[in-house]
């Protein structure tokens with residue numbers, strides 16, 4: 001792998017750490033807080049593409065797994081992966097990959113700024129929300145034994161915030177692409 005790619009992967013892993021350290025918002029009904037991790041995964045996928053975006057998330061998770069306090073609330077260690085939010089953590093890698101894959105197809109081929117922005121939004125919504133939830137919800141349901149339907153209803157509370165993050169990530173990615181078109185290649 002080229003050293004510039006290694007640097008970009010490390011930079012985006014660091015960005016996800018910084019976003020994670022912004023204090024999480026705990027919720028009364030479920031043991032899953034509001035965090036900015038999905039914003040980091042969307043940015044990594046949309047701006048670096050599928051492979052490097054997923055690798056940035058994987059590096060972030062590796063730092064957490066070895067015990068560094070990089071998860072929201074200053075948590076770290078393997079135990080986090082076996083708790084109620086473990087599926088969301090794993091989902092960040094898959095989410096960044098799908099975001100990047102779709103971004104290349106939808107935004108990369110779009111003619112015009114509005115179409116490109118719409119392509120990024122769609123990529124972030126599918127990858128950064130649908131895929132992350134698809135990994136996180138069954139895991140949450142299994143670990144808490146709350147049942148799948150209840151878990152689906154419970155995580156709906158995150159949708160408005162995560163949709164806002166998708167808009168922010170899409171806006172940033174489309175602006176950066178204008179000045180640095182090779183970043184995503």
Ligand SMILES: O=C(O)CCCC[C@@H]1SC[C@@H]2NC(=O)N[C@@H]21
Nearest residue numbers: 033034035071072085088089158
């Ligand atoms: O640090 C962890 O243990 C993972 C937290 C996962 C939070 C999930 S990600 C999708 C959804 N959107 C949020 O803002 N919070 C949850």
